[in-house]
Each structure stands twice: as C-alpha cells, then as structure tokens.
Amino acid sequence: MRAAESAGLASAFDLVVSHPSGDPGDALLGRAEALLAWRPIPRLPDRAPRLRWIQSLTGGCEHWLASPDLPSSAVLTCARGTHRLSMPEHILAALFMVSKQIPGIVLDQRESRWRRRVNDTLSGKTLGILGLGAIGAEVARKAAALDMRVIGTKRDAAPMAHVDQVLGPDRTGQVLGESDFVLLLLPSVPSTRGLIDKQALALMKPSAWLLNFGRGDLVVDADLIEAAASRRIAGAVLDVFREEPLPATSLLWTTDNIVIFPHVGGLHPRRDELVAELWVDNLRRFASGQPLREVVDRRRGY
Secondary structure, three states, X not given: OHHHHHOOOOOOOOOOOOOOOOOOOHHHHHHOOEEEEOOOOOOHHHHOOOOOEEEEOOOXXXXXXXXXXXXXXXXXXXXXXXXXXXXXXXXXXXXXXHHOOHHHHHHHHHOOXXXXXXXXXXXXXXXXXXXXXXXXXXXXXXXXXXXXXXXXEOOOXXXXXXXXXXXXXXXXHHHHHHOOEEEEOOOOOOOOOOOEOHHHHHHOOOOOEEEEOOOHHHEOHHHHHHHHHOOOOOEEEEOOOOOOXXXXXXXXXXXXXXXXXXXXXXXXOOHHHHHHHHHHHHHHHHHHOOOOOOEOOOOOOO
C-alpha cells in the first residue's frame, strides 16, 4: 500500500487494506474494482460484482484458475518475472551442489575426514530445460557462460539466445535422453501434471540429475523415489512439492541422492518490493485504461 501512495496513486483510488488471513467483508467487496490477493476469496463472483482486475501475489496461478471463486469477467494478472534473478541463482547452486559433491564435502568436515573427491566439470555437459520461459532464458544465459550445452522445450519453438536447440513439447523425450541435467520449469496444467513418471525417467541417462523448480505435481513422487533409490538416475534436487510443507513421513526426505530445497528458489530479500513495483505499474495502467502486464491466459493455464 505504501508503494502505491509513494507513486502518487492514493488520490486515484480508495485503497483499503484487509488482513491476508481475514475476509474483507461484503461491504468492501461490493465496492471493489481491483483486488490484490494471495488466493481466491470465498464466493467472490457474487460478492464483488464490480470487480474488473485481480492481481495475484504469486507467479503460479493454478490455485486461482481451479477455483470456482474466480470471477469469469475479471482480468487475472500474476507476479511472473519477479523470480527472474533469484531462481536462476538457486538453480546454479543446485548444479554446483550435485556436480561438485558439496553435500558430501560438508559431511566429511563434520566427521573430520580428509577425502579428496574428484569432480567432473559442468563445462561440456548438456542442460535440458523443459519450459524455456523468462527464468529458463536467464538460466540458459548463465549456463552458456559455463560452457554448457543448453537444449529445451517451448510451446513456440523459435530460436533463443544461448540455447543450442529449441524443441516443441512433443520432443520432450529427446531432451530427457540427451541431457546430463534435466531442469523442470513448466507450469501446472493438465498436459504437464505427472509428466515425469516411470516412463519419462527411463529415458534419462543413468548419470543424469533431475532438478524441479517448476511445480510439485510435474513429478510422480513414487516413480522418482524408485528411480533414485535403484540408481536408474543419479538423483534429484527438488524445490517444489505436491504437498507443502513436505510431510516428515515423505520418503523424499530420506532417499539417497534426493536433495530437498524447501521451496526457496524464488525467495530473496527484495521479492516483496519487486511484486509491489509490478502491482503499482499495473495499478497505474488500470487507472489510465492501458493493457496490464503479466496477464494470465486462462485457456493455456498460465
């Protein structure tokens, strides 16, 4: 709210703050033309007949799109792009972690054990990115600087800078088979849910690692656990999960060569500021009737 006031927009709107865990109430919703929120509010279509725009605080909007409480007439925008710098760095951290055996090095220190590990290089390896969006493009740029070969899939398979080969989603199997590291950055839509199952994992090299920084439901957990435990693949780094927080009873915690990042890929100290900047820009556009940024395509699901 302070961001909107600092931008000089307070006079153009009646800005009202409601606690995130509370309900704004029928009177306020009845007047609302725009809404900034984490998740759908119960019976929103009936309670907010004047609502024309919803700004989600999250980049992924499957929880909005699956909700009966999302008004069909309101434009939905998301916080896409606010993770463009932080998430690629976490992905690079995952690549270095598994290629340089960093968890083992840390454990060796705990045991005062001098063990000189021989590590391969990332240079010359193939990084396959399923979902070459804004984050994928930034990861590709950074990976190319490490002399990695980058391939990947995109709905529009047009050439991209720093990507050696851009393929359509129908060529996912080729990416799985050629990659030393498979990075998932796909949205959660019907065609991607459960994409990485036993059959998909069987296409990967036994030496390959799976990195999921997209959505938790892209992966069939039981099939991944079996593949990692049997060394069908080298292992996985997971930042997103079907259920969060990940239950303590999940075998993902204890399966060898599965590394858990507790959904930290997009977190950084300025994330709230970046989301606020996007919201203020959209608020200014909304006031002047200009097209909004980061509009969610309901048909595509992202």
